[in-house]
Amino acid sequence: MRTDEGQFDPENADADCMRKPSGVNSEHDSDEASATVNQHPGKNVSALSSKGSFPRLLVHTTGIIVAYSVYGYLLEKVTSARFGPGEEKFTFFFVLVFITCVFNGAVAKISLFFRPGDNDGAVPQQNYMMIATTYVGAMYGSSTALMYVSYPTQVVAKSCKMIPVMVMGVILGKKYSKIKYVCVAMITFGVFLFIYKGKSAIRGGENEDNAHFVGLLLLLFSLGCDGFTSAFEEKVVSLYNPSTLQLMLFCNFYGSILTFIGILIQGEIMPAVAFFLAHPSILVDILWYATMGAIGQLFIFGTIREFGALVCSTATTLRKFFNVIWSVYYFGHFLGPRQMVGTLLVFGGLALELHSRYTKSGRGVCKTWM
Template sequence: MATSAVGPIFGVLGSCMGCMVFVESIAKQEPSAMNLMTFSTFLFIATHGLFFTSKFFTVKNQIPLKGYVKTVSMFFIVNVVNNQALNFHVPVPLHIIFRSGSLLATLLLSVFLVGKKYSMRKYVSVVAITVGIIICTLATSSQEKNSGLSMEEASKHYKEWAIGIGMLTFALLASAYLAICQQQMYEVYGKHPDEAMFITHFVSLPLFLIMGGDILSAADKLSASKPYPILSSFLPVPSLWVDLFASCILQYLCIKYVYQLNSRVDSLTVTLVVTLRKFLSLIVSIIYFKNPFTPTHWLGAVLVFAGTLAFADIWGTNAAGKPTAEKKKQ
């Protein structure tokens, strides 16, 4: 592997995993803050792009704004729905596993919307991913039913959890369609990742007005959180605001490093690194936050991640990193 790719690989693993730690910390302490968290991330990335990418709109866009319409719409929906699902009692480990099933949705939409054809191995991989997600979902469902709550509380808890799963399912399909929209946009206008990163976040900001009341309410709750321990002696900053700011920085770095990695190595290596990041995030979530994870969950998780790697043909590449004959024929 080229030395130039080492930095982005560690950047992806470190920043993306770190971001998930702060996101889960916020979700556990104040689950109603998910819209605020999404808005803050968009605002941070848009502000950074305004200064360094657009240079206050003095740099001409390579892609016209009309080319971003579908991409921005789907990007906004996917991010909001994914984060909002955490507000419906969806455990973060299950959230990670669900989002790891994006290949399933991508394959389905690619077949039905774009007319692509895939080898039998890829269909088997997707079946493994699907079965893994179902196993994890059913295992979590069983935990929800036996949560030790009263019948009325358990019923409400279970209904909210079911809504969260529905939201994740919708987001899974929407993210696959987003990938198709981005691919079509790049085919027409060329690849301009920094510009696309800035525009998709900046243009989405006015859409958060529809949830302004919820965002302001969450901001008040974050302001009421206990002071951050390290800073409390000389600067009583609410701890959840520190967590939110840290998650914004790490989310920006995560996206930036993925873009860098994508420009320096082949797509298979990117898939491997992103899959490894998700698996390590899952381990951190289970150990650090003591999330319940049964042997049944592990079985489902192994199926999901193994299916993802098999789909990407990680084991079907030779030492030089060139695709096998089967890959070339596709």
């Protein structure tokens, strides 16, 4: 499910939990990479008032933050590490997305075994295929972009996925509140400040400007895919009402097929196998990366069911912020004053969006647990 970035999006979360509905994880937004999920009416934030709910809330939100923080760290480690005297880098991104889809699909299948009631809802398979196509496109674009831009740049840029989602919504006839447009304006300006001539956020190389431009194009492609995925998921859910686990299973199933075809077309099988044999440590990192993404999805799914999408959104937004701070500290990225202001504007816009939703819900959630 689209992973806070995508997958429940870690990138994608990648804050994807806010969007209603969805069931696929892409954070890398993933982050995560981004998670966009189908909200169940009976499972709302009022559950916070139930006896013993705060410890469970703490476990769920901590699980999301920890799982996707490790997920983001491993993604940056995999895409930035250099091996051997030739300083080889991992460039087999169809393989990376394929492994992610397989792990996510396996988690959904196992979860459905324990929740057979979530198997209800018959969705035409071509609809799942269409969602999977853009879902894979979003993950592939955001992952490949890390060859050209830093992880903080990716996280900040992917945080403006609200923009393509709104654009698609307007095209489809949806109306938005004024506060929504204010949030989008803050995020857009913040992203602009962060990436504009942002050489301090660009990885080294002889053609830094060109590399940065290519990375931004890939992120723009990923955001476009996110916009279509969210809009089409919403339409599918409104027509057929599949469960979140169904969306997660079938979108990752077809995503696995599509990425395997990509692996064959790109000829990645033998080079990737040779790379893993020469540098087995990176395979361990990738398997842990996929595992943490899948674990994060389980925590997101539980949080949505017990406490509602707004609580989940808060956790995934915090995860993104922590990931940027950790990335700057651990990987040595430099953020100038402009990038810092841009980062604050982006997360300020996300926080304002969350606050407006809490206020609109009228359930006093902030007083209950924040």
